[in-house]
Amino acid sequence: MEDFEQQLRNALGRKQQPPTFEAKVFAAVAAQRSSRSVFWRWATEVAAVVVIASGFWMGYQHEIQQRAGEAAKARLEIALKITVTELSKIQKTVRTSTEEE
């Protein structure tokens, strides 16, 4: 049995890899590294565009809200002025009628 096992060891001894093997592996590693760096450059550019666009969008939204708030404030001021004017008219009317009595 030992003889047979030794024959198997002889038969299944290590083989020599092709002479270009090492160079091919290094080339594949370099290609993988450069494709990764291209991906990361692309991803960074996309992320920058997204950040800038969202900044513009938030600024635009803020301005719309600010304008809407100012318009509402102006309407409220007009409404208050009208109310004050109407109230003083009523007050005058009441005072006049009380004096006549």
Add this chain to the structure above:
Amino acid sequence: MTFAEVLRANQSMVFSLAFHFLRDAGAAEEVAQDVFLRLYQKLDELDGPKHATFWLRKATSRRAIDYVRKRGSRPAIALEDIAEPPTAEQPGDPLLNRRLRQLVATLPEKPRMVMVLRYQEDLMPEEISDVLDMPVRTVKSHLQRSLAMLREKIDRSMGDIR
């Protein structure tokens, strides 16, 4: 431990493991390249040269088995037509060695990988069990059955030659 050091120390082992299992030098080279590319990504996680060698044996075994499953059960080339890559020194009878390699190639996937790890890498059943994630008992049983079958076939075929 740099990638180049690990590659130089293990390229023959990885290529031979894939070649003895696949019996196809082109496929073995493809598998070995793929394994080293994965190693490049994993290198930081590996704890020294021994761990790297263990990881390479494991990765090559898995990748070679996957390769056969994807390719289907048919061998790419007839076993007799396979061009043998060079060996540094080949002790023993070249005809017998060739016949034994052909017979090992006819074994089912798992027992074949067990035989290659045992007789190419000289691993003990416990080490093979770690590499293949297989119980030691199963490894031993694959070894016994494969040895008996190969011995019977080689006796028959060498008897025919004589």
